[in-house]
């Protein structure tokens with residue numbers, strides 16, 4: 396039985412690169428991000444490398460969606476050996492120009508708040 400890795404933000408960027416690296420190293424992959432079409436495209440790339448992959452649409456800001464992700468991963472593979480907690484966003488620009496809502500989007504579980 397192959398080891399598994401659960402990677403959030405697996406549909407592009409660092410998460411996609413990490414996904415393909417683990418697949419080449421012989422891991423089966425649980426891929427998570429919000430946009431399922433892009434996630435499925437990466438899952439197909441994993442399968443073309445000879446590894447098993449499942450793509451699960453998940454918004455990590457919502458605990459119930461994260462619980463669903465873990466439950467589906469365990470139901471499919473029986474175990475999660477590695478977690479890459481990569482999903483996230485960051486804000487670019489002069490820090491003094493950031494709004495409170497910019498910070499909240501980066502760090503808060505439930506998205507933005509009012510700037511008032």
Ligand SMILES: NC(=O)c1ccc[n+]([C@@H]2O[C@H](COP(=O)([O-])OP(=O)(O)OC[C@H]3O[C@@H](n4cnc5c(N)ncnc54)[C@H](OP(=O)(O)O)[C@@H]3O)[C@@H](O)[C@H]2O)c1
Nearest residue numbers: 404405406407408409428429430454455481482483484485
């Ligand atoms: N690249 C850099 O220079 C840099 C620098 C510092 C820190 N980081 C951090 O490193 C991580 C990856 O960076 P990156 O440049 O590869 O990012 P990226 O290209 O913007 O990709 C972000 C990934 O996270 C997913 N994602 C975003 N919000 C999500 C949410 N709420 N729930 C689930 N998935 C979510 C996106 O897919 P969906 O939109 O479909 O959900 C996408 O797969 C991020 O956490 C970023 O903040 C990156």
